[in-house]
Amino acid sequence: MGIQNAYGSYEELAQDPDIDIVYIGTIQSTHLPLSKLMLNAGKHVLCEKPMCLNTDQVKEIFQLSKEKHKFFVEGVWSRSFEIYQRIKEEIQSGAIGDIQLVTASICLPLEATLKSFDKGDGCLHSIGLYTVQFANWICDNEMPKSIYAVGSLNDAGESN
Template sequence: MALKWGIAAAGKISQDFANAVNTLNADDHELVAVAARDLSRAEEFAKKFGVKKAYGSYLELAQDRDIEVVYVGTLNPQHLEVATLMLENDKHVLVEKPLCLNEKQAHKLITYAERKKLFLMEAIWSRMFPSYQYVRKQIQNGMLGDIVTVEAEFGFGGLNNIDRLAKKGLGGGTVLDLGVYVIQFCQWAFQQVPKSVTATGTLNDDGVDVEVMGEINYGDNKIGKIKTSGLQTLSNTATIVGTKGKITIPSFWCPTSIIDIDGTEKTWPLPDAEHEFIHINSCGLRYEADEVRKCIRGGEKESENVTHNESLLIARIQDEIRKQIGVKYAEDD
């Protein structure tokens, strides 16, 4: 039976999500409704992506009894409010990363979802890619030996000119936008709670970070090295180095290929979609949609690939980095 989706917000990432879901089997996924604060935007979105209904408010979406799960693609400061609204109305929820602005908000949202006995997942789509699943098996099979160093950097020039990334009131900064990916990658590789985090950064005039460098120390000389930038385009590659060799992952946040331990390239091509995608490899959002369906149909309340505890830990690391470099949101008080 098709999982019945609602989509909260009609922005770029929501468009890519809908486009990706439409590449999946219609017997498994159905786009029931989309909501935006501007009804005309929702109607335009619905027409383009074959969504049955369009609403001019998130409350109407939440109250639609045909919907089972809602994808929340709003701006960062609205994640807690909109996701909570959906949970209040007995909807499962997939929230675009970051789950919330800080660990305190994330804990509040997760606690509420658990109380409601509803599925909740932070949309760290990277972990559902076949390339990640393959590398996980290589690690588990001991092909890399003991992991010693993980390096991940993610940056694009000109991001400092985009309001949602540059404005504190919009939950801006590279730590929440790009940092989720480099942090989650270190966590995914080491599978440990860090011993310590150190970071330095550059802030803009509005007090949010436009560039960050940091180290996540896991003890026993195991180090995760991270860098984010909205000022310059970085290599956007992640590397896992073990005692027996290394694996390199280009475009590590949405990788369709890797350089394996033996130096060979392995690829997992994405299918074509009806519309062009706005962001690179966004067709891969289909993998997280399938993960959500598998979990909900299996009666699970969280995904083993992005557990609630993992989202809380990522938020805690983000909080610590922001604290060290001097980025504070009103919601942190």
């Protein structure tokens, strides 16, 4: 079977009329410019999380997607886990009652996520997003009454 096409740049890929949809899985700081490039070239886009680095960028990319009549979605791979469907079934069945509180934790060292904030690194962008999206998904996208986030570092500035 082999690789049928190879491109020397993102611009070359964007100009290929045989490509309908692209997946953007580059470093976070390039998500916005590459998504714009592909949407302007008439491509649908599946962009790895986080789709953008701030709210203004999200609004910009959604507006462009709407103007171009192209599908744009953020990829959160954990939403494809079978356990997510099972959890939703339990909630919808009423087996656990009404959801009043969602607590979610990520239990990983933070060192790898605290390197270059200018490139979109950081706890919320890299791993914290999973807890936020999970809570949002559990509550069917209903806005929470309050949000609390907690973390800690030792005296050397490292995660505990």
